[in-house]
Amino acid sequence: RAARVARGHGKAFAGFTLNRSAPGPQIRARQGGVVEVTLHNVDVPGGATLHWHGVDVPNAMDGVAGVTQDAVAPGESFTYRFVAEDAGSYWYHSHQISHRQVAAGLFGALVVEPTAPSDQAHDVAVLLHTYPSNSRSINGTVGEIRHEAGPGDRVRVRIANTDNGNTAAWVAGGDFRLLAIDGTEVNEPTPLRDVKVALTAGARADLEVTVPPTGAVRVQAPGVSLVVGPAGADAPEVPSPATFVDPLGYGTPTDLGFDPTSADRTFVYDIGRRPGFLDGRPGYWWTINGNIGMAAPMYMVSEGDVVTMRIANGSGEGHPMHLHGHHMVVLARDGVPASGSPWWVDSLDVDHGQSFDVAFVADNPGIWMDHCHNLPHAVEGLITHLMYDGVTTPFRMGSATGNEPE
Ligand code: C2O
Ligand code: CU
Secondary structure (H helix, E strand, O other), X not given: XXXXXXXXXXXXXXXXXXXXXXXXXXXXXXXXXXXXXXXXXXXXXXXXXXXXXXXXXXXXXXXXXXXXXXXXXXXXXXXXXXXXXXXXXXXXXXXXXXXXHOOOOOEEEEEEXXXXXXXXXXXXXXXXXXXXXXXXXXXXXXXXXXXXXXXXXXXXXEEEEOOOOOEEEEEEOOOEEEEEEOOEEOOOOOOEOOOEEEEOOOOEEEEEEEOOOOOOEEEXXXXXXXXXXXXXXXXXXXXXXXXXXXXXXXXXXXXXXXXXXXXOEEEEEEEEEEEEEEOOEEEEEEEEOOEEHHHOOOEEEOOOOEEEEEEEEOOOOOEEEEEOOOOEEEEEEOOEEOOOOOOEEOEEEEOOOOEEEEEEEXXXXXXXEEEEOOHHHHHOOOEEEXXXXXXXXXXXXXXXXXXXXX
């Protein structure tokens, strides 16, 4: 629904709700279970969709207007149905006019709980979001939220960055471990202290915190926090640590499940910027291998291919790069090989001047967006697709079609 939404002391804004709430309801599924969600668009102008960010769903369920479906117009419905194969932390959001709809509230958390028993007695999902009223929020609340847990309890805190910009999270009142990145478990995560965890746009990080014998533990992000502990217990805020955990060397190496040294396809995704025309509009646009917008050829693969890609950025700004339908493993950053746990991502912050070598297996046929998740940048042309041989789509995008996924 389109609705007036108020947050904190900010002015109410023209926002959106799901089941009359913003963010939308948290969806919890069991690994191996079927997730079925019917999106009914009451009155969201221009239509809406739901994309399951980070979940490697079958292509038809990916929720991208103009690629895998038509935008769901006011008065219409669309039912998504997929098996939650991989446990982990995900989120969902509209992928129609997404630069406006996501910022204004069309998103929510999706958690797939593992079938194996978990080491943590508690499991909390938190969404970091900045609303158009400029209010920073955690699960829709400006300021602080609480989760009750007893002394000695271990708690998994699943943090998702639903904004366009980078953010960070850190812990006051104890050590923590970085259990998972973008829904994939880190192998042998070690205790951390006085460091912060980077969360690029769209990214998730699962932290394990332990409630101390007295008091509480506080998970912080700029302007907001989650206090975990017994009722009434508190942990004072601490300033943001100066350094980040570096996933390139965190945890212990283990088998990737495929061999990236014998790639079937090798691609370059080189991000730049230049003056030119995008859909006939003159401007200073983002480029992919020198091409503006849809002039960039798609990356073509066949099912089963091992793919390596070098993502390089000389565009003057950082970009949170998001590949749909697949997880990529980081092989190297700026030529320095990864030395820790396999670092699997679906949302990767590529700074200006940086390059990443990543690899993945093309095991999910379809047409998949591969774009910048700073959504206004997607509007400015930083979108292409990974496309499998022999796959076509009946859907079309562009303003004349009613489908504007950016
Ligand atoms: Cu979170 Cu293409 O999206
Ligand atoms: Cu960008």
